Amino acid sequence: MIITLLSDFGYQDNYAAVTKGILLQQMPHANIIDLSHDVEPYHLLECSYLLKSGYTNFPDYTVHLSLFNILHENPAKVLLARKNNQFIISADNGLLPLTFDDTLDAIYKYDAFAKNYTEWMQLAARLIKDLEQSQFDLKNLEAYQPATNGAQFSAIESENAIECQVIHIDYYGNVIVNITNDKFEQIRQGRNFQIHIVRDVLNKIGTDYADVTEPGKAVCLFNSAGFLEIAVNQGSASKLLGLKLHKDKMIYYQHIKIEFL
Incomplete structure (x- = not known):
């Protein structure tokens, strides 16, 4: 077993x-x-x-x-x-x-x-x-019917935007947020988009970490589990972008906002 x-x-x-x-x-x-x-x-x-x-x-x-x-x-x-x-x-x-x-x-x-x-x-x-x-x-x-504690795993959705929260930071400082590829495409419906990450704005999603070659530059991609991941070439996205795990009452700038255009 x-x-x-x-x-x-x-x-x-x-x-x-x-x-x-x-x-x-x-x-x-x-x-x-x-x-x-x-x-x-x-x-x-x-x-x-x-x-x-x-x-x-x-x-x-x-x-x-x-x-x-x-x-x-x-x-x-x-x-x-x-x-x-x-x-x-x-x-x-x-x-x-x-x-x-x-x-x-x-x-x-x-x-x-x-x-x-x-x-x-x-x-x-x-x-x-x-x-x-x-x-x-x-x-x-x-x-048995288990207890719930009011926590929400899914990102906050609207017609033209998704507000995501950081749910995991891995050993390399890569940041995973709570939106999957399937849900992203369902809401996107073929539209252009902008991903607002603190001070950066990205308008594309890569396929692997090598999609950015300049050290210190950020890239977004969907990881092997299907969740959106934010990485930085040769660096820690968590440290360089100031991103931390989401907690209740966290201030707004910690949210990762995706706008559809």
């Missing part, structure tokens, strides 16, 4: 290793893969993006275990969702409805609660083992 891990633990502490130890106690044969442990602490949008852009690359019957903000409530629930033969386990913290809208095949609640992280992980490990032993038969689980 393949199990992926997604968290905001970072690598300074031993939380990720302890998690793997708990899983391996139940399933010594498990193939555990780190999706990421560098989610900005408590940044639900970034966690959602990393899950949304990553889970489709795995074989059927992979279990994706989100360790993000487990103790959002106490006692904490263990939720299981199914999406195209992929299985996602998360706390009831808004991640599932934010990431998948209404497209999940089903959402279930495990029949026990946890008062701390270790208890939650033990329950999650037991659930994963049960799934494997039952060959992913979910009939004994209770259907």
Whole structure:
């Protein structure tokens, strides 16, 4: 069985290793893969993006275990969702409805609660083992409607513009915003456009990073996950353009505005 891990633990502490130890106690044969442990602490949008852009690359019957903000409530629930033969386990913290809208095949609640992280992980490990032993038969689980927290993953749309927010900054300082290629073309309808990025205005979308050859120049392109990315030749777009992860009550200039002409 393949199990992926997604968290905001970072690598300074031993939380990720302890998690793997708990899983391996139940399933010594498990193939555990780190999706990421560098989610900005408590940044639900970034966690959602990393899950949304990553889970489709795995074989059927992979279990994706989100360790993000487990103790959002106490006692904490263990939720299981199914999406195209992929299985996602998360706390009831808004991640599932934010990431998948209404497209999940089903959402279930495990029949026990946890008062701390270790208890939650033990329950999650037991659930994963049960799934494997039952060959992913979910009939004994209770259907559940998860909580939402009011966060919005999608960009703000109007007839002639899209206001995008920064949802991820990668290791190289490339900035990913919350608009996909499909949604961009749906709203664009063949029109010209301008992308306003702080002090820069771009009117084209490249196909790769080499579309700009001058160091320090910005380029926009849709990344392999289909989301709009802002990069700078031989530099960090985040640092050079002053872009940070979107947070509530952030001032307006942090938005990336796309105008259709």
